[in-house]
Amino acid sequence: MHAASRDALEQSRSVLQSSLSANPAGGATGAKVGAELFQVVDVLEENRSLRVAVADSAAPVEAREDLTRSVFGWKVDESTLAVVLAAVAQSWSTPRDLREGLVTLGREALLLSAREQGQLGTVEDELFRLGRVVAGDPQFEAALSDRTTTADAKRALLGQVLYGKVTAVTEALASQAVARPEGMPADDLDALSRQAAELQGQSVAVVTAAAELSAEQQSALESKLATIYGREMTVHVQVDPDVIGGMVIRVGDEIIDGSVAGRLDAVRRALP
Structure with missing residues (x-):
């Protein structure tokens, strides 16, 4: 996203968070809002002229909001409508960015509902x-x-x-x-x-090993990685017999190859 769309997303996100925090239903509201935002995205995906019209920053905000209410006002909950209205009132770089912004907000609403539950x-x-x-x-x-x-x-x-x-x-x-x-x-x-x-508040480490790690091994690895990276880590293990022994650890774009297969490859590359 360009800077304008990032700003638009942040403004819309604040409305989403306010709507969810103000609702006593907690997680149930987040799940409903997330699902309904996905429904709004589906409608925009199927109707290009509508997608362009609600994202047209040259049009008055009131016109974009009125169009949004006429299409979605009777289809979604008030909390969901408030988020969509906040989004269309912003200036997005492209109609696609508006759609992607609503996807992001829908995902966040669902994940926040999971946290509440x-x-x-x-x-x-x-x-x-x-x-x-x-x-x-x-x-x-x-x-x-x-x-x-x-x-x-x-x-x-x-x-x-x-x-x-x-x-x-x-x-x-x-x-x-x-x-x-x-x-x-x-x-x-x-x-x-x-x-x-x-x-x-965690980062993800994807560990590829020749066999499953025990609960103790996984806990020890999480602690060691937390010390290395200075933040809490959650470890996901995938089994691949081709690594032979040891493990390959991926954190974001960084790869730590401590596998037997990796060391053998390094030796092969060093041979004339």
Whole structure:
């Protein structure tokens, strides 16, 4: 996003946070607002002229707000409408940025609802594991990424995998992620997992090892990484026998390769 859109997002975010904090229903309100913001995004995605009109910074704010009320006022809760009105009142660099801003706010509302319900850690773990499932099945990921497939068909396919296995917040976030017209679902799910971790004041370390770590090993690794990086860490382990022994640790863009396979590769590269 350009600077104007980042400012617009921050202004809209403050309205979202005020709406959620003022509502006694807590997590239930956040879940409803998040789901309804995704519905608004779907309508804007399907109607380009509407998307352009509500994001037209050359038009009076009152006109954009009136149009928004006429389309969504009877479809969504007052808390959701307040967020959408705040968003369309801002100056976004492009209509696409407005749509992406509403996606971001919808995701934040759902994650905040999970935090209110004490489920944020569970949601973060479920999103990570789902991302690994998608990334590990090329055919499944290709089906979820196919731009010729409708959003409803993608959601139905994902639903067959998720039904009864994850929290409602995880299912809502994942369903929206796979229905997006661009990007790779596994990357989006990973980004959502990191966002959930950040809401808990943590960073994510993805550890690839030849075998599962014990609870004691994982706890010790989290403590060591927290000392190294100066912040709390949550560790996700994925098993890959090809590493042979040791482990590969990825924190953001930084990779620490302490695997046997990595050391062997280094030796091979050093040979003439």
